[in-house]
Amino acid sequence: MTVAEEVPDNGRVRKARGAFFTPPAIADFVVEWAVRGAGERVLEPSCGEAAFLERSVHRLRSLGAESPTVSGVDIHAASVREAARIVTESGGKPDILEGDFFTVPPEPIYDAVVGNPPFIRYHDFSGEARLRSRQAALEAGVSISGLASSWAAFTVHAALFLKVGGRMGLVVPAELLSVNYAAHVRRFLLQSFSRVDLVLFTERVFPEVQEEVVLLLAEGFRQGNTDHANIYQAHNADDLGEVLASSTTWKPLDPADKWTPLLLSREALHVYTDLVASGAYVPLQNWGKTSLGMVTGNNKYFALSPQKAAELGIARNELVRLSPPGSRHLRGLGLSDYAMTEMGRRGSATYLFRPPGEPSEAAQRYIDAGETAGVNLAYKCRVRKPWWRVPLVKPADLLLTYMNADTPRITTNGAGALHLNSVHGIYLRSEHSSLGRELLPLASLTSMTLVGAETVGRAYGGGMLKIEPREADRLPVPSPALVAANRDALLAVRPQMATLLRNGRLTEAAKIVDEVLMVKSLGMRRNDVATLRDEFSRLSARRAARA
Template identity: 60%
Template sequence: MSAEQIEDTAALRKARGAFFTPEEIARFISEWAVRSVSDKVLEPSCGEAAFLLAAAERLDRLTAETGQEFSGHLDGVELHAASAVSAESHVRMAGYETTIQTGDFFTVEPTSTYDAVIGNPPYVRYQDFSGESRRLSRAAALRAGVSLTALASSWASFTLHSAMFLRKGGRLGLVLPAELLSVNYAAGVRQFLMERFTRVDLVLFEERVFPGVLEEVVLLMADGFDDGGTDHCFVYQARSAADLEELLVARRWTPVNSADKWTPSLLPHAAFDAYTTLVSGDGFTDLEEWGDTTLGMVTGNNHYFALTDARVAELGIPRAELLPLSPPGSTHLRGLTFTTSAHEEMLRGGSAGWLFRPSNGEPSEAALAYIAAGDATGVSEAYKCRVRKPWWRVPLVPPADLLLTYMNADTPRLTTNRAGVHNLNSVHGIYLKTQHKTLGRDLLPLASLNSVTLLGAETVGRAYGGGMLKIEPREADRLPVPSAPTVMAAKKALSRLRPKVTRHLRSGRLLEATHLVDEVLLVGELGVRVTELREIREARAELTARRTARGIKQGGL
């Protein structure tokens, strides 16, 4: 059986990242991108030519309006041979000459001759995107001047490679996953788009546009290739694909840095205005202004190095060879303060709250026996262990002033480290600047429980498996928190709130605690109007719902 005769099943389409585009979207992008009867148009990964056929309809209208004959060309590239044959047949039946190449788009050399490149790139997650295909895609991205990480899905390099087929002033219209806005690996793509196009438009949807698929999409329409860059985007909102003809007025949005996450562009107009006004004013600042956020200690084997009271007694290891440790995980860091008594209570409950860490002198006999056991069971061969000397001495990070949760079902939490414990890399440590140390330890965890900071966490962090919100140290640096002068001005009122907030947090009532802080900080101190506060809270709830929905089922386009 020839390649043209192999049946194209749903499973095969999913494996190569092919998903059929709703007709309304193909038509909308083609109407925007095709502007002249002389336009040369390319649809990479064309499937059965949904975008080329929409372009043909657009050209029919232009021909009728201008009285001029078509002098351009409609071309495509398609990996699946049978689909390529079908695509070429469909376009010819529409009355247009076409060339559909069969093969991997990344093997096609850019020609820099097309007026418009339009389509729906294949969406293959990095876990399934490997071997020769990944090598070719990364090479294509490098030709565009962007180095992608190993975590990049297929659409990222496809977008970059597509742009390189454009002539100067050309237009790129693609259906992309909303990951464009938020994932770290897309930073280079975001920067490329704003540096190489004079205008970047984004169309966002309130509803899912691909039937049966939870993945959100964004329409990218970038105009003026290599005619000068831009420092802003225009963002449109549509309820669904059927509503594209009735787009609201665009909102101009300027990221602080072109490579930064574009997640704030998801915010509704009113919420965006209220949020940006607050975080750009004197009342808020980045967490980095308070202090330095760092990774915790990496042991190489937490099960070996983090010990319970019972295990310490069994091994007979002296107290001098142990350090107090925030137990692995972060469920115990959901309050405002982690105290010595809380640490002791966790130890009594069987938590691993001691770090095995002999000093620089000769280890005790009990420690030497435990080290020998680690050698015998292969602990010493774990990567982080075998690259350090001696393997059993974990590089020490001093106790942080504050602890910041790393993986979160709701929102990142700041906790004052009154117990003076060391922390593993399951949480981050924050080392406050000298001038902020007292105020920060006393009140920053409390002050950070406000709706602006909660919304900011959704924009600077990123969704992870199961819908968790993950925040890395460099992302935490950008977390908007109340400024030191704001916290100082509200010091007495915040201090009075502490007992009530603590009770709410112990009962798992995060939003109730947040609303108390909002009344003191946002309304009382910064004068935020009730309507603005409502918009901010609703926007945070919407972004959280988007994140958790993606965690329920990870799908493709």
């Protein structure tokens, strides 16, 4: 008896190896799509208790096969025995291997690969198992990040078992659409298959886990590539019967780009893609570069209020003007000298301790106090010489909040303050500098950009929306041409916008900009604009509800 047989196969053990049993309606749908001829060969990697193999036998027999052979792999000995029994009782012949799928050399002989790959998050997917998975993906020319969960390499490795023209139907986490580590998987799928379909669900279909899933239906392996995905939407597993009757398409600018716009409703996706295709809305990187702020190693030590600096006797030439830690003060359209002065007067840390040369006596006393407190032992302090001289960044043209309860905000850095890594800096291209500083914070408050933030960012604990610089680069904002053409109209509504933002009325402010840019300038129907506005409300409410 093997070790695997001795361990009870309870829910905790199944979760550890990433095994979650597939609802019958989903297995039926995937198999019916993937298996199309009586003589086809079918493989279910990580077959568990043969949810897909059992249905594959029924499907093949309905197509004319008498006693079809179906293949599977699973690491769990008891599941292998049970799968073989189920296949036999279904009228098929089992060809099931016990072992780690990542150690099985690809043999491209299958017409269809179907199944539900194991889902193990990166912090539990480690050691030899991770190394084997990454090596398996590399055989397909796909480099998998060390942060990847198990399904990513599994999906790539599974495809290598297909013959030319083969089909792959897998249940994969919705992470496929959104996470950075899946970029190479997204690229692989579009470059390796002639057609890629995705079925999305509005309800959760695996009751025992919180993870959202999508059905990946890819066909025409190594018969060409595609530049888009076809999207189908279902409410739940029971709604799959008619789902393939209607679809929309999504064409990413780059195959590796996030596919999160696919999470939009069909109506909103049409409006969204049309605006992107028109060139009226462009990625933020068309305006300039987004980058991280300064890392001090200890903000409480290095960020000082004017009162604290005065108490310590730190000279003004040993201080640098600083946008205070955090981003609560960056919810308006601009950060002005007056605002900085007022924040400092109220005790905010508007200075960075940073002697440019030999410290004064007062500064040296503060440095000594920092060493007594162990500030110099923090990693970022420890690796720089001297530890108390924080590397500076150039003052950014605009500041971008990156952790948000509502949406990322762009603010003009009128005070020329430096910024910490609690916000991002946007450095505008020279040709867009004047216009961007004057109007991009206002012009970007449209429903299109609000929806775009939900698609390029990621939801984190507490329902917060986080956006990293690479993600911010893809944020859809009004094009320089569109903003320039509507400069006077935007300036006219600026006072009203500032008041609404001060009072926390974001959606009302966005409605004003929508009217200027999308309705009056682009000639969009108000119903289409309202579709985007409603979609933002739905997505942000969904994010908050899942906190």
